[in-house]
Amino acid sequence: MSSPAPKSPEQNEKSKKYDRQLRLWGDHGQKLLENSKVCLINATALGTEILKSLILPGIGSFTIVDGEKVSEEDIGSNFFLENDSVGLPRAHVATQCLLELNPDVRGDYIDESAEHIISNTQNFFKNFDVVIATAVHEKVLLPLSKHLWECDVPLVVCHSIGFLGYIRLQIKEHTVIEAHPDSESPDLRLDKPWTALKGYLDSINIEQLDQKEKSHVPPLAILHYYLTKYKNSHNGALPSKRAEKEVLKQMIRDSGHSEEGNNRFILEENFEQALHYANSCVTPRPIPDHVKAILDDDSCTNLTQNSSSFWIMSAALRELVQAEGELPVKGTLPDMAADTLSYVTLQNIYRKRAEHHAESVYRRAQQIARNLGLPQDWVTESEVKYFCKHASELHVIRGSCIANEYQKSNLDLSSYLEDPDCLIFYYIILRGLERFISEYNVYPGQLDDQVEPDLLKLKGIIGKLLNEWGYSHVLRDERVHEVCRYGGAELHSVSAILGGCAAQEVIKIITHQYKPLNNTFIYDAINTTSATFCL
Amino acid sequence: MEEVKESHQKRWIHLKKVLERPGPFTHPEFEPSPDILDFILSTCKILIIGAGGLGCELLKDLAMMGFKHIDIIDMDIIDLSNLNRQFLFRHKDIGVSKAQVAANYINARIAGCQVTPHCCPIEDKKEDFYRGFHIIVCGLDSITARRWINGMVVSLLNYDDNGVLDQSSIIPLVDGGTEGFKGNARVILPGMTACVECTLDLYPPQVTYPLCTIANTPRLPEHCVEYVKVVQWPKENPFGVALDGDDAQHTTWIYEKALERANQFNIHGVTFRLVQGVVKNIIPAVASTNAVISAVCATEVFKLATSCCTPLNNFMVFNDIDGIYTYAYEAEKKDNCTVCSNIPHPVDIDDPCKMKLKDLIDFLCENIKFQMKNPGLTTTIDGKSKTLYIPTIKMIEERTRPNLSKTLIDLGLRDGQEIVVADVTTPTSVIIKLRYTISDVEIN
Numbered sequence: 001m002s003s004p005a006p007k008s009p010e011q012n013e014k015s016k017k018y019d020r021q022l023r024l025w026g027d028h029g030q031k032l033l034e035n036s037k038v039c040l041i042n043a044t045a046l047g048t049e050i051l052k053s054l055i056l057p058g059i060g061s062f063t064i065v066d067g068e069k070v071s072e073e074d075i076g077s078n079f080f081l082e083n084d085s086v087g088l089p090r091a092h093v094a095t096q097c098l099l100e101l102n103p104d105v106r107g108d109y110i111d112e113s114a115e116h117i118i119s120n121t122q123n124f125f126k127n128f129d130v131v132i133a134t135a136v137h138e139k140v141l142l143p144l145s146k147h148l149w150e151c152d153v154p155l156v157v158c159h160s161i162g163f164l165g166y167i168r169l170q171i172k173e174h175t176v177i178e179a180h181p182d183s184e185s186p187d188l189r190l191d192k193p194w195t196a197l198k199g200y201l202d203s204i205n206i207e208q209l210d211q212k213e214k215s216h217v218p219p220l221a222i223l224h225y226y227l228t229k230y231k232n233s234h235n236g237a238l239p240s241k242r243a244e245k246e247v248l249k250q251m252i253r254d255s256g257h258s259e260e261g262n263n264r265f266i267l268e269e270n271f272e273q274a275l276h277y278a279n280s281c282v283t284p285r286p287i288p289d290h291v292k293a294i295l296d297d298d299s300c301t302n303l304t305q306n307s308s309s310f311w312i313m314s315a316a317l318r319e320l321v322q323a324e325g326e327l328p329v330k331g332t333l334p335d336m337a338a339d340t341l342s343y344v345t346l347q348n349i350y351r352k353r354a355e356h357h358a359e360s361v362y363r364r365a366q367q368i369a370r371n372l373g374l375p376q377d378w379v380t381e382s383e384v385k386y387f388c389k390h391a392s393e394l395h396v397i398r399g400s401c402i403a404n405e406y407q408k409s410n411l412d413l414s415s416y417l418e419d420p421d422c423l424i425f426y427y428i429i430l431r432g433l434e435r436f437i438s439e440y441n442v443y444p445g446q447l448d449d450q451v452e453p454d455l456l457k458l459k460g461i462i463g464k465l466l467n468e469w470g471y472s473h474v475l476r477d478e479r480v481h482e483v484c485r486y487g488g489a490e491l492h493s494v495s496a497i498l499g500g501c502a503a504q505e506v507i508k509i510i511t512h513q514y515k516p517l518n519n520t521f522i523y524d525a526i527n528t529t530s531a532t533f534c535l
Numbered sequence: 536m537e538e539v540k541e542s543h544q545k546r547w548i549h550l551k552k553v554l555e556r557p558g559p560f561t562h563p564e565f566e567p568s569p570d571i572l573d574f575i576l577s578t579c580k581i582l583i584i585g586a587g588g589l590g591c592e593l594l595k596d597l598a599m600m601g602f603k604h605i606d607i608i609d610m611d612i613i614d615l616s617n618l619n620r621q622f623l624f625r626h627k628d629i630g631v632s633k634a635q636v637a638a639n640y641i642n643a644r645i646a647g648c649q650v651t652p653h654c655c656p657i658e659d660k661k662e663d664f665y666r667g668f669h670i671i672v673c674g675l676d677s678i679t680a681r682r683w684i685n686g687m688v689v690s691l692l693n694y695d696d697n698g699v700l701d702q703s704s705i706i707p708l709v710d711g712g713t714e715g716f717k718g719n720a721r722v723i724l725p726g727m728t729a730c731v732e733c734t735l736d737l738y739p740p741q742v743t744y745p746l747c748t749i750a751n752t753p754r755l756p757e758h759c760v761e762y763v764k765v766v767q768w769p770k771e772n773p774f775g776v777a778l779d780g781d782d783a784q785h786t787t788w789i790y791e792k793a794l795e796r797a798n799q800f801n802i803h804g805v806t807f808r809l810v811q812g813v814v815k816n817i818i819p820a821v822a823s824t825n826a827v828i829s830a831v832c833a834t835e836v837f838k839l840a841t842s843c844c845t846p847l848n849n850f851m852v853f854n855d856i857d858g859i860y861t862y863a864y865e866a867e868k869k870d871n872c873t874v875c876s877n878i879p880h881p882v883d884i885d886d887p888c889k890m891k892l893k894d895l896i897d898f899l900c901e902n903i904k905f906q907m908k909n910p911g912l913t914t915t916i917d918g919k920s921k922t923l924y925i926p927t928i929k930m931i932e933e934r935t936r937p938n939l940s941k942t943l944i945d946l947g948l949r950d951g952q953e954i955v956v957a958d959v960t961t962p963t964s965v966i967i968k969l970r971y972t973i974s975d976v977e978i979n
């Protein structure tokens with residue numbers, strides 16, 4: 001037989017290629033990614049591994065800044081340098097190899113050191129959405145960090161040494177709209193149903209239904225019915241304590257039992273689900289603290305012409321919350337045992353409410369933008385829709401400047417130092433290692449016959465560092481020894497672990513989806529463990 | 536010009552530092568030496584199972600960590616939707632074998648690397664093939680295939696007559712898995728640590744939709760798609776062939792019918808992407824998670840092969856939805872695991888001419904090691920299976936009851952006979968092995 005002509009929406013090449021990731025961050029996340037510009041300082045194994053996991057999903061473009069020439073050692077750890085490229089500019093070779101990965105991505109390079117660029121080409125880094133730096137040591141790191149902090153360009157600093165890894169995010173302010181939390185209780189608002197919802201649910205009298213109707217009625221109707229009954233017998237109060245909820249649940253249980261054959265009682269699935277929702281969905285949904293903090297933030301209450309759309313929308317949201325006392329309804333219903341018609345009816349009621357809230361926030365946001373003299377399209381309707389739908393997931397992260405962290409004499413590590421197994425000790429060793437490199441211009445243990453003497457020197461430096469911060473802790477020698485054993489070796493597989501991690505943090509920064517690391521990540525491949533510290 | 540010995544080349548300088556220097560966190564048996572690098576460069580054989588998202592990464596990682604003799608097995612061919620993460624493949628490779636393209640790429644890129652591709656299902660290879668590797672590493676998305684290879688490495692174990700494991704028969708299995716931003720990596724020392732089967736409950740159950748829901752009370756767009764897939768497609772058989780999720784015409788047909796059905800019920804949200812997701816049971820995937828999990832696995836392979844660092848014991852989970860989270864723990868080996876504990880348990884019999892089947896059953900109930908309640912026994916004699924006694928099925932109980940008063944010799948059970956014992960105390964059967972303390976000659 002002949003096949004019917006395809007009437008389905010044409011799926012273009014890109015949406016096919018990126019299908020598996022579009023299911024995670026959506027077309028809108030992908031669009032931000034495709035418009036992004038990323039800079040990598042130093043095409044080390046770690047650097048190219050990071051770029052690989054950014055180029056494959058399709059960032060807009062990358063630029064490699066690296067003044068080194070390819071060495072034989074580089075080829076042993078870096079997959080994106082070809083065998084016969086020894087002696088050629090590393091930035092050039094890596095750019096070519098990486099460009100093979102995805103024809104949608106543009107890439108170029110500058111055969112100069114970052115140090116040279118910082119001092120000679122002001123504003124060079126300003127053009128990027130994110131700057132990634134690997135194998136950058138104190139002398140370059142501190143001015144770079146300061147410069148990017150001032151230009152408000154996010155910086156990701158990574159190190160891979162032996163079985164150890166370090167990722168540090170420096171970002172002045174980062175806003176997240178879709179955090180995609182792993183689990184969430186459904187947004188049902190049964191504690192305070194709006195008119196349309198209440199009207200519909202009130203129209204269902206559970207106790208007058210016959211057995212068949214009863215087995216198909218949505219759990220929300222059951223819960224609403226007995227919640228109303230409960231309130232009527234408790235002066236209008238909602239059940240909040242466990243024992244009170246138990247009373248409500250017993251009412252549902254008593255009603256859900258149906259007689260069958262020899263007096264056997266069965267609780268229908270919809271009643272089971274009503275019991276489940278009775279645990280978490282009958283008390284008012286508080287506005288999460290992180291959202292409250294956003295609504296009360298200075299950036300939200302004191303808007304300027306420089307305010308981002310996030311803050312304009314937050315201000316509009318604030319007005320809505322002040323007017324209605326609650327966040328916008330999410331507008332999605334979890335699946336529940338119910339007949340099609342009542343489920344679809346309920347779903348429409350929730351969706352309409354969400355649309356109503358989003359429209360209201362959009363109107364307010366437009367008004368706010370107008371008052372500030374900002375252009376009409378400063379805030380778009382689709383943006384507001386996402387913003388409202390995910391209003392309970394909003395986050396703002398305010399980071400700290402690396403240069404500050406390095407120059408602090410009172411770095412507060414006390415809470416971590418109590419635990420001798422804490423990975424903060426590797427952070428301290430890495431800081432010591434940075435200072436060692438500044439002083440001696442080699443990695444501790446880089447030369448085979450210098451492991452022991454370097455170990456002593458490094459221990460001395462670490463002792464001094466701890467002293468400067470006001471601590472008298474002694475580090476476990478074995479950890480310092482282990483780092484000297486590495487002698488600056490970069491193990492490909494460890495760099496690949498960190499490369500994947502760092503790349504995803506960059507994607508989070510670009511898409512404003514999922515919460516990025518805040519702000520220092522230590523990976524210990526010896527024990528396959530990790531820890532995050534806010535420094 | 537004389538060629539520099541491979542292991543003396545400067546490119547291995549990074550590896551040499553951790554292989555030729557002592558350290559505080561190495562395996563107790565580690566002895567720093569240039570021989571270790573020689574071993575991974577010239578002797579060690581690794582098998583990678585799967586040449587997909589994880590497999591491509593594993594191949595690159597292991598080749599960069601010095602492993603030169605690598606086999607890779609995968610039956611799949613390259614699809615456009617692979618290109619966002621399976622980085623050894625290009626547009627021109629679509630339709631070609633994954634294992635072949637991946638092997639060619641690595642052999643061309645990394646000097647001296649000898650990757651051997653196998654474009655076939657893992658079941659096509661037999662014990663002798665798998666026995667030829669020092670370490671096997673898995674990057675699969677199928678739980679069934681994982682269980683199969685797990686069963687294979689366990690079956691390669693040798694135990695002596697006392698049930699003591701021959702350490703040299705252990706082939707470590709390193710396994711990785713990802714879903715979206717989550718992943719896990721594990722090290723399995725078959726017979727020693729938890730195996731895939733020991734921890735089957737870690738895998739989430741597959742989402743299924745009850746037939747009565749999709750037929751009578753559809754509520755979600757997924758219900759409409761599932762209905763078309765399982766009810767309408769077999770009934771109308773539009774193309775005269777089985778449904779193929781990779782055939783655009785097939786998915787288009789399902790999309791149109793599902794849309795029709797959704798409209799009929801006023802259900803919103805049937806999109807082409809959703810239809811594909813349901814029809815092909817698509818798991819979201821991204822390059823970064825695959826890179827992380829594969830690299831964790833490759834690091835463990837390196838540790839196992841060189842002892843330069845103690846390996847993971849034995850399970851780690853990864854999740855970077857909210858910051859970066861990892862957690863390592865020791866998954867427990869199950870004593871009653873269907874696969875890795877299914878070694879014959881020896882039972883000493885003093886006099887098989889006197890011992891009756893009833894006595895053996897009493898022994899299994901009273902012995903501290905077995906502590907059974909109501910065991911049923913079956914065995915194989917001369918290639919035919921024979922039911923000795925089954926207490927739980929009335930008809931068979933009646934038929935086999937006379938066996939209880941027969942001696943083991945009368946029943947034809949010999950020294951070394953393996954008997955499969957099923958009991959309520961274990962979800963799986965236990966194999967016991969009869970060990971007669973007098974010889975066959977004496978019996979005769």
Ligand SMILES: [Zn+2]
Pocket residue numbers: 729730731732733734868869872873874875876
């Ligand atoms: Zn097991």
